[in-house]
Amino acid sequence: MPRNFIRGTLPKENESRLSRMEPVAKERGTTENGGSSSTREQRSSCSSLKMFLVALSFAYFAKALSGSYMKSTITQLERRFDIPSYLTGVIDGSFEIGNLLVIAFVSYFGAKLHRPKIIAMGCVLMAVGTFIIALPHFLIGRYKFETSIRSSVNSTNNLSPCPARLLSPSSQASGDPLSEAPSTGTGCVQTIAVIGPVFGYLLGSLCAKIYVDIGFVNMESITISPGDARWVGAWWLGYLIAGVITLLSAIPFWFLPRSLPIPSDRIPAQCTPERTSFIKDSPLLEHKYQADEPAGFLEMAKDFIPTLKTLLGNPVYFIYLCVTIIQLNSLIGMVTYKPKYIEQHYGQSASKANFLMGTINIPAVALGIFTGGLLMKRLKLSIMGAAKFAFSTSLIGYFLSLFFFVMSCENAKVAGITLPYNRVGGVSYEERSVFSACNSDCVCSGRDWDPVCGENGITYVSPCLAGCQTSTGSGKNTVFSNCSCVVVAGLSSGNLTASVGHCPHRDDCDRVFPYFLALSVITSFIISLGGTPGYMVLIRCIKPQLKSLALGFHTLSTRTLAGIPAPIYFGAIIDTTCLKWGQKRCGGRGACRIYNTTAYRIAYLGLTMGLRTVSFLLCILGFVLLKQHLRREERSAHQVANGGAELEALRKEEVLASNSDQSLQTSTTDYNNTERETRL
Numbered sequence: 001m002p003r004n005f006i007r008g009t010l011p012k013e014n015e016s017r018l019s020r021m022e023p024v025a026k027e028r029g030t031t032e033n034g035g036s037s038s039t040r041e042q043r044s045s046c047s048s049l050k051m052f053l054v055a056l057s058f059a060y061f062a063k064a065l066s067g068s069y070m071k072s073t074i075t076q077l078e079r080r081f082d083i084p085s086y087l088t089g090v091i092d093g094s095f096e097i098g099n100l101l102v103i104a105f106v107s108y109f110g111a112k113l114h115r116p117k118i119i120a121m122g123c124v125l126m127a128v129g130t131f132i133i134a135l136p137h138f139l140i141g142r143y144k145f146e147t148s149i150r151s152s153v154n155s156t157n158n159l160s161p162c163p164a165r166l167l168s169p170s171s172q173a174s175g176d177p178l179s180e181a182p183s184t185g186t187g188c189v190q191t192i193a194v195i196g197p198v199f200g201y202l203l204g205s206l207c208a209k210i211y212v213d214i215g216f217v218n219m220e221s222i223t224i225s226p227g228d229a230r231w232v233g234a235w236w237l238g239y240l241i242a243g244v245i246t247l248l249s250a251i252p253f254w255f256l257p258r259s260l261p262i263p264s265d266r267i268p269a270q271c272t273p274e275r276t277s278f279i280k281d282s283p284l285l286e287h288k289y290q291a292d293e294p295a296g297f298l299e300m301a302k303d304f305i306p307t308l309k310t311l312l313g314n315p316v317y318f319i320y321l322c323v324t325i326i327q328l329n330s331l332i333g334m335v336t337y338k339p340k341y342i343e344q345h346y347g348q349s350a351s352k353a354n355f356l357m358g359t360i361n362i363p364a365v366a367l368g369i370f371t372g373g374l375l376m377k378r379l380k381l382s383i384m385g386a387a388k389f390a391f392s393t394s395l396i397g398y399f400l401s402l403f404f405f406v407m408s409c410e411n412a413k414v415a416g417i418t419l420p421y422n423r424v425g426g427v428s429y430e431e432r433s434v435f436s437a438c439n440s441d442c443v444c445s446g447r448d449w450d451p452v453c454g455e456n457g458i459t460y461v462s463p464c465l466a467g468c469q470t471s472t473g474s475g476k477n478t479v480f481s482n483c484s485c486v487v488v489a490g491l492s493s494g495n496l497t498a499s500v501g502h503c504p505h506r507d508d509c510d511r512v513f514p515y516f517l518a519l520s521v522i523t524s525f526i527i528s529l530g531g532t533p534g535y536m537v538l539i540r541c542i543k544p545q546l547k548s549l550a551l552g553f554h555t556l557s558t559r560t561l562a563g564i565p566a567p568i569y570f571g572a573i574i575d576t577t578c579l580k581w582g583q584k585r586c587g588g589r590g591a592c593r594i595y596n597t598t599a600y601r602i603a604y605l606g607l608t609m610g611l612r613t614v615s616f617l618l619c620i621l622g623f624v625l626l627k628q629h630l631r632r633e634e635r636s637a638h639q640v641a642n643g644g645a646e647l648e649a650l651r652k653e654e655v656l657a658s659n660s661d662q663s664l665q666t667s668t669t670d671y672n673n674t675e676r677e678t679r680l
Contacts, residue, residue, distance in 0.1 A: 052116070052256055054252070055116075055256070056119070058252070059246075059249040059253075060196065061195065061199075061249070062123070062242070062245045063126065065199050065200040065242055066239075066243075066246060067095060067197070067200065068198075068200030068201055068358075068362075069200040069201075069203055069204050069238050069242055070095065071092060071200075071339070072203075072204025072339060072350075074088050074337065074340055075339070075343060075350050076235040078591040079229070079230060079582075080212060081591075082584045083591060084571070084575045084578075085340070085571030085574045085575050085592070086572035086574075087571070088567075088571060089336070089567030089569075089570060089572070092567040093567050095563075096559045096563035096564045097564060116254070119250075119253045120250040120251075120253035123247070127246040128243075130240075130243035131240065134237075134240050134243070136236075137212070138236075142217065144585070146448050146450050146582070146583075147224075147230075161463035161468050161469075161480060162441070162442035162463070162468060194369070197358070197362050198363065200358070201339075201354045201362065202354070202355065202358040203241060204358075205352070205353075205354035205358065207233050207235060207237050208233035208234075208235075208349070208350040208354060209226060210233055210237065211231075212234055212235065220475060222475075222476075225476070226349040226350065227348075227349045228502070229449065229451075229593045230449065231349075231350075307546065307549060311550055314541070314542065316622065316629045317541060317550060319618055320537065320538055320622060321553075321557060322618055323619055324534075324558060325562050326612075326618070327612060327615045328563070329611050330566075330608050332566040333566040333569075333570035333608065333611075334570075334604075336566070336571075339353035341604055344595050344597070345409055345597055346409060346509050346516065347412075347504075356517065360521055361520060361524050364521045364524040364528070365524050365525070366528075367528075368524065368526065368529045369528050369529075369531045369532060372389075372528065372529040372530060376532055376533045383536075383537060383626070386540075387537050387622075387623065389533045390534035391619055393526050393527060394616075397523045397524075398612055400519065400523045400526065401523050404516070404519065407515060408512070408597070408598065408601055409505075409512065409597055411597045412459060412594065412597070413459060414451075414458070414460070414579075414580075414594060415460050415461070415466075417461070417579050417580055418579065419458065420433070434461050434465050435465070438467045441467075442465075443464075445462075446465075447583045448462050448583070449461060449462070452466055452500060452501070453498060453499050453503035453504075454486040454498045454503075457503055460483075460485060460486075460498065463480045465485070466498050467484030467485040467486070468480035468481065468482060469483075476501075479498075480498040481496065481497050483497060483498050484496075537626075538551075538554065541626070570607065573603050573604075575592065576603065577599040578592035578595055579592075579595060580592070580593045581593065
């Protein structure tokens with residue numbers, strides 16, 4: 001059959017498709033010789049698609065690893081640079097600020113330029129930023145912590161930590177620095193994005209065990225351990241590793257084509273429609289709705305504002321947006337400072353806290369998200385069913401989280417801070433409260449933090465404030481003797497000695513901590529069950545033409561109103577519970593050395609639970625609006641169905657009328673013919 005005849009009988013859209021296929025057929029040559037060539041093209045396209053998915057998954061992994069590693073270094077950065085928690089919150093939130101600066105640019109130009117190379121440049125830029133974060137370590141010299149302990153192993157002189165009163169007044173301000181430390185596929189992509197934080201926290205755990213200046217100092221001279229409030233791990237090392245991984249993730253994108261054209265005559269059997277639906281010029285897209293692209297920026301801007309007003313005018317979407325912003329504030333603030341909470345409240349090291357986050361909490365969240373999606377598919381939940389499921393799981397997790405308030409530990413016994421020297425009454429810490437008659441013969445500084453543990457089980461801020469007269473040994477093996485304040489405590493009649501470091505944590509915390517971990521895993525899993533159903537509520541309550549804008553605005557809003565402020569104000573509230581601040585060498589307040597455990601627990605958990613309480617109140621309003629929304633949709637669907645039925649009835653009436661007219665006309669014609677024949 002001639003091609004012109006075929007072209008004349010096809011619809012215009014199929015004619016245009018046929019015209020696009022002609023150059024392809026010419027390049028292939030004859031039909032017989034083109035079969036193997038077409039197969040090679042199909043295999044190449046599918047291989048490129050697989051390579052893109054693998055590269056994108058690796059890039060997601062690198063991004064998630066870097067972001068989670070940042071949160072694992074919170075306490076390390078505070079101690080290294082002598083900054084409060086709210087300032088580390090600013091550093092953590094700056095990651096989202098960087099996203100906001102480029103998200104509009106990438107969203108607009110990304111679809112018009114070479115997308116794989118745009119992604120590659122983004123990975124390179126992220127790697128450079130990660131390297132820059134580690135740069136201060138190499139610029140500001142070695143870490144020097146407060147200590148009055150000799151670092152020289154070969155020293156045999158017995159030095160007194162208690163300077164006599166006859167020293168000049170100038171020595172009173174500087175404490176007793178006798179010596180210091182030496183100077184200085186969609187599902188695949190989302191799965192990888194969950195695995196990334198696991199490795200990020202594990203990397204944070206590993207680096208926290210390593211001393212910050214490893215390789216540059218004699219480790220035998222380091223007198224502090226990873227559990228000490230002055231310990232700083234090799235925080236910079238993890239950023240270098242994360243930067244290298246991110247840089248490697250950019251390499252595959254440089255070798256990918258701008259688009260992945262697939263021959264129009266057939267699609268490879270091994271490539272499913274979902275895997276080829278985004279490919280440019282794919283014939284599978286021809287049946288889908290194609291949005292009209294604006295001719296220019298002004299037209300796009302004019303259309304954007306009315307569309308956004310329409311979107312925000314949807315009450316269900318607006319309430320959903322408010323609820324998720326509040327809940328993400330609670331979640332981000334809680335996750336950011338959870339390792340720090342484990343350190344301060346339960347006396348665990350930063351390394352162990354990060355390890356537990358990476359191996360217990362995050363896998364529980366991942367399992368909860370997966371299980372929630374599976375349950376929604378099996379139960380075939382409606383919109384209202386999904387909303388109720390998400391609300392129920394969140395509410396159960398909320399009530400279980402209340403038990404965290406009773407999993408408490410008492411404050412560590414620190415003389416002059418949490419415990420008075422005479423053990424009578426409480427202590428509202430001031431600098432003068434660490435001085436007592438037992439250390440009045442020594443010229444001590446109340447600002448230093450150089451803790452020692454007395455034989456009575458009480459920690460003293462420094463050997464001088466413990467009233468110790470002599471010391472023997474060096475480094476971690478230093479023992480202070482003739483400590484007059486240990487006698488005053490009167491809990492033991494031993495040899496009046498004190499050892500380096502704070503006293504071991506309380507036995508009650510060791511008993512409570514496993515229960516805290518178990519409850520943390522259970523609540524994380526239960527709350528995460530509602531993640532996928534809750535997200536589907538957002539998808540289903542929006543008109544198809546507004547879904548892209550709805551998801552984009554939702555992401556932008558949560559990052560702006562939750563990702564940036566939550567770490568900052570959570571850190572600021574945590575700072576209010578500090579009992580003893582460190583001092584910068586150049587003057588001014590440094591990092592916190594010890595917190596009020598009870599106040600910390602109430603502030604941290606209270607703020608987390610308070611935000612979630614507000615979100616639940618909004619959820620009640622959301623359910624009312626969602627029911628109204630569904631009723632309107634049902635009425636609209638009913639009206640459309642009735643309108644269709646009426647239209648069908650009218651069509652049938654028209655057909656019947658037409659048939660009747662035709663029958664009448666036929667009868668009339670037959671009658672006339674009969675009458676004519678009779679006359680003849």
